[in-house]
Amino acid sequence: MPKKSLGTLTESMFYVLLSMHRMPAMYGTEIASRIAVIGGGTVEIGPATLYTVLGKFRDAGYIEEVDDPSAVGRMRLYRLTDAGAAACEREYDRLRRCIADAEAVFSSDVRYADEDAQNPDPALQTV
């Protein structure tokens, strides 16, 4: 169970969850590399941002630390929890709804009444 809600995820947060989805435990550096791969080079996450996100997710119970006997120094190994996976899917659904709304707007001629009221030119008004 999440210990505290994070509300709407930012893009960085979503990509961190996405990069860990259905993956074995990963180091922070591996998460950054995977985000670069998933984002196809258009999405990048700064190391300070990544560390902040990992801290927030750990506090929220979205990720958990995994014992790593081979770890050098204090590099931690993280795994997505069920709560994290659920948060990732919730965000995915939200984004899909956003996309669907956007597609509906872009693909139709529907204009809204208040827009017509602001447009006295009949040629511009919706039929």
Added chain:
Amino acid sequence: MKMHRIQIPPCRPYEINAAQSWLSDMSAVGLHPEQDFIFAGLAFFERGERRRYRYRFDIAKPATMFDDGGVEEEKQLICAAAGWELVGIWGDFAVYRSPEDAADIPELHTDPALHAAAYKKVRRRALGSLIWIVILAVVWGRMMFGADALLDAVLGVGLGSRFLSAVMILWALYLGVEHVVSLHTFCRRLLRAARGEPVSLSELEEVRTERNWHSRAWHRRIAFIASFLLIGAWLLSGFAAFLQAADEKNTVDLPGNEDSLPFALMQDLYDDSTFSYSSMDWTNEIRQRKDFCIPVHLQVLQNGTIAYPDGTSYSGGLTVRYIETVSEKFTALLVRQYRYSDEHDKHFGGYRALSPEILDSMSAVGGDIEVYTYTARFPTVLIRWGKRLLYINYYGEAYSSPDAVVRAMLSALADTQS
């Protein structure tokens, strides 16, 4: 051999845009910050090859009783793997750098919303510190501007030390406010960026001006030297007051004193009496000190026995504080503050009227004289004659009366006046 250079930073760490661009410019001329480059407010650089670096600030973990603070090892490793080298800690911030020409290295922070949230924590800490400074300033202000503040300073640490303390508090207040305002402005810009709001031209101009650290460099450096001197002067003034009090030369044994004093002692109160000192350790001495506008400041603690020809004798004591200032107004102000202080003492029993004989002798000597007699903790006489002030407490009232004390003191003052 490595060449080193020490500089006074031309900006404060929370002026983030200025600090980042200053470090970049220093590297561009071949001066690279050493590991943990800030010490005692000074920046330490080593000379090397000219290189262009971009410097970025991140929030450092604050030090606590159980933790040295700084940067977590995991964070350092993640940053190093991404191409960001930790240079050192400066104030609340960890300073990182990466080569400016390495296009594949991402920015240190890529999420303005999260970045702003982190800065809000630092702003909250800065606000907490400011609140403590304000509380200190209020408490200090009561001491500084209270009705008997001047007297308190004269009798206590001295005027110089008190004045410097006030300047330091005001300086700390200014820095505290500047700290909070700088962080607030930075947070506000990050939040606007996170919300995708357009940045106005005036904001762009603000950032451009901030990055131009040269424009305020001299102010900052002069302020640094001034604050360094201020702290030094404050410590010295406190130490000087301590040394003055501890110096044996400033304490003279009263029975062995051969110099004339500008006030009367117990043996001067009655002509037909004999006086003998008691052997109390902490009395019967003259303590002297000086302050920058009080050239003479004497304190006598006398204790002994007065014997009269009829065989009666009384034991008692007299404390006299003689203050000579540089101006009559200053002395009059001290008198007012003495009166205020005693009037607010719970033992204050009201003023006593001066006898006609004393009033006559006051008008006979002329001059600018004020005399007050009252009982506070002890029977008290307060006299101002021009720039000179006498504050007298006596106990064992049976041997004396306010009139006798006033008469003897006025006579002694008149003698030294002439």
